[in-house]
Amino acid sequence: MVVVRDKVTRLFVVAAIAEAISWAGLLAGMVVKYGPPGNELGVQVFGPIHGALFVAYGVLVLGVARVHRWSLLATVVALACAVPPFATVVFERWARRQGMLGLVEPAREPAPVG
Numbered sequence: 001m002v003v004v005r006d007k008v009t010r011l012f013v014v015a016a017i018a019e020a021i022s023w024a025g026l027l028a029g030m031v032v033k034y035g036p037p038g039n040e041l042g043v044q045v046f047g048p049i050h051g052a053l054f055v056a057y058g059v060l061v062l063g064v065a066r067v068h069r070w071s072l073l074a075t076v077v078a079l080a081c082a083v084p085p086f087a088t089v090v091f092e093r094w095a096r097r098q099g100m101l102g103l104v105e106p107a108r109e110p111a112p113v114g
Contacts, residue, residue, distance in 0.1 A: 022050035
């Protein structure tokens with residue numbers, strides 16, 4: 001069960017970051033589409049990519065919420081964060097700091113001074 005939990009959690013982190021990057025691509029495509037060039041290629045490319053990552057993020061939120069036993073409120077907030085641009089990364093960072101992801105950061109040696 002630990003292996004599945006860790007894998008789902010890591011996929012969630014990747015999906016949160018990828019979904020935010022796809023938002024950037026989609027927003028750039030929209031600027032080009034509605035701006036002076038009037039080219040729809042960016043939206044045609046990043047629209048389906050963003051859509052797929054949006055769905056993947058939602059499914060992974062449900063999986064991570066289940067394996068980490070998140071509250072209903074935390075799960076709803078995580079799902080809602082898929083809507084505003086870049087909010088998935090903000091939520092993922094917040095959840096990590098709150099210990100909701102159960103990821104243990106490797107201990108680092110202090111950097112020598114001087």
